[in-house]
């Protein structure tokens with residue numbers, strides 16, 4: 001771990017849950033690159049990964065189906081620094097930000113939880129308000145919490161399942 005000792009990080013590690021989503025381009029590769037980029041962030045390591053699920057798109061416009069995956073990470077980055085880092089990873093994945101929410105994207109990285117912290121400011125809402133509405137996030141969260149409890153190692157590469165379990 002490489003803590004930085006500045007305002008972007010704190011001394012202690014927090015477990016955060018990050019949801020990945022992709023429905024444009026080579027979706028599997030997008031998730032793989034995102035995992036590698038997250039693992040390379042300062043003071044951050046991946047502890048567990050859910051399976052990759054194929055889900056029906058939720059949103060106002062017709063768009064391709066998503067691949068979704070949830071990660072548990074241990075990080076010393078503050079919530080806002082983690083958000084900045086994830087936005088940069090999205091940008092590098094070719095994400096074009098539309099004015100309308102919930103449209104197709106190469107990569108989306110959302111912070112679902114950050115320890116027990118609650119935030120609601122102009123940049124960040126944690127826990128993510130959609131957690132209660134998305135069955136697939138709740139399933140993935142339950143899966144990686146169980147995996148953390150069992151002490152299993154992160155096996156992100158082998159976790160692909162093609163699924164139409166939907167939302």
Ligand code: A4P
Pocket residue numbers: 020021022055056057058059066068083097100101102103108109110111112122123124125126127128130
């Ligand atoms: N922001 C606030 N809270 C958070 C948070 N906890 N994590 C702000 C990440 N970002 C957060 O995001 C807009 C702004 O939200 C960010 O700049 C940050 O300051 P965005 O990525 O530009 O917009 P968005 O993703 O379209 O909107 P939003 O509200 O983040 O939506 P979601 O929840 O990300 O939904 N269907 C399926 N099947 N699977 C999906 O993964 N995802 C979405 C996007 C829609 N439909 C989907 C899926």
Ligand code: MG
Pocket residue numbers: 108109110
């Ligand atoms: Mg988002």
